Amino acid sequence: MVDPLFRQSFLYDALVLDRDIHPGQMQLSSGACVNVLGRGLVEVVPPRVTEETKHIILSAGIHGDETAPMELLDLILADILNETVAVKEHCLFMLCHPEATAQHSRYIDENLNRLFNKEQKEQSKEMQISQVLKSVVQGFFESVPESNRWHLDMHSSIRQSHHYTFAVSPKVKKPTRSRELISFLQKGAVEAVLLANAPASTFSWFSAEHFGAQALTVELGRVAPLGQNDLIKLTSFELALRGLITAELSHLEEQPIETYRVTQTIKRMSEDFGFNFAQDVENFTTFEHGQVLGHDGEKLLFAKSDDEAVVFANDKVAIGQRAALMVCKVETRYEEDQIVYD
CATH class of the missing domain: 2.40.50.630 (OB fold (Dihydrolipoamide Acetyltransferase, E2P))
Structure with missing residues (x-):
């Protein structure tokens, strides 16, 4: 089918910085709606939203050079648009720093993933972006049950790692380390989870701290340029991600996971x-x-x-x-x- 929302794709349209991204909407034959909210921002509303529906943020690109998760989101959203993936949960796809990605850079002025607390800092490109992202998250999560809020902020590691995939669970006072969340990691064959012991200033911490979201920073492989990621190594995680948004995780088996404390x-x-x-x-x-x-x-x-x-x-x-x-x-x-x- 011809995609009426993107000239190339969700990801590659976002990287063409001299071309405006116009809001748009597409209704699928299932009744689901796909809404383009802005550059790198796409909402998918399932045909039926109930009190049990999860509200899931899937974000990538907080660091512009961590491209594997961006490619995963691009593939999944393409399959949603061609209707080979039937979304059952309310989802927000986010590419957080297209300008840095377009420049093959981690950031422009400073590390974006250190700017989600209330500390006052000098204005920068990343400070502006963090304010926008916080507003988008608030808009997405408001008026929905706290227990149904999820946020998976996906990254890739700068260096080699004994665990090819691992997650960091931020430390907050709210109950954001549910059995269901850890089970998702196990079904995605994520090899390890780190339980943080102090507040942070990361994007996932922001969602957990302020909205009680089941939130994680998920590290997927190692930094590589667009088109050079070995996504085969992330197949298990991709299947779990697809299972999460389609409410079809039950057929995946839980794999062993190592747990660490900071x-x-x-x-x-x-x-x-x-x-x-x-x-x-x-x-x-x-x-x-x-x-x-x-x-x-x-x-x-x-x-x-x-x-x-x-x-x-x-x-x-x-x-x-x-x-x-x-x-x-x-x-x-x-x-x-x-x-x-x-």
């Missing part, structure tokens, strides 16, 4: 900052208790537990930002349908 967050606090390990160290590389990880000015940075693993190490971040997470494996259980650990 033991410490290392922030860069001075110009004289560096790690002792190699720049290309893999995510989830482990260290022993007392091993020196690096330095921050005159302060030495130590591993605080045996088999403490490093994730997201980046000694080039701005002063005051997270330079690494340190995590340890942990045994978990469910209490009142929420995953917890001792």
Whole structure:
């Protein structure tokens, strides 16, 4: 069929920055409606919305060079438009930073995924975008049951990783770590989940903190240019994603998942900052208790537990930002349908 909404596709239209994106709507034969809200913003409303309907945000491209999740969303939305995927849940597809993606860049002025708290900062391209994204999320989630709100913010890692796919569950006071959410990860063969121990300023944290959404940052493979991602390695996750939005997850089997707790967050606090390990160290590389990880000015940075693993190490971040997470494996259980650990 001829797609009346896009000249090329959801993704590639968003990247043509000198061409305006006009709002548009298409009703499918199933009765579902596809609404183009703006550049990189498409809402899919199922034929029937009830009190049980999930309201799911699927976002990608917070970092412009993390392209595999963008390609996944592009493929899924194309199949929705050609009616080979019958959506049963209310969905919002988001490509968050098309300008950075078009420039093959992680960001323009600063890291967008550090701008979703209330801290006042100088204006920048990313600050403007964060305000728009927060408004879009509020509009999507308002007037729907808190228990039905989901947000999967999808990324790709800068470096190699012992776990090819993993997720980070933000720390908030609301019950946002449901058995159903963890089951989705297992059905998508996501290899590990990190349970954060402190508030953050990420996009997924924003949705969990302010709207009680079942929200995750999901890391899918490694950064690669558009067209060079090995999406075959993400087949299990793609099937689970399709199952989530079509309410057809029951046929997928849960796979084992490793669970980690965050033991410490290392922030860069001075110009004289560096790690002792190699720049290309893999995510989830482990260290022993007392091993020196690096330095921050005159302060030495130590591993605080045996088999403490490093994730997201980046000694080039701005002063005051997270330079690494340190995590340890942990045994978990469910209490009142929420995953917890001792």
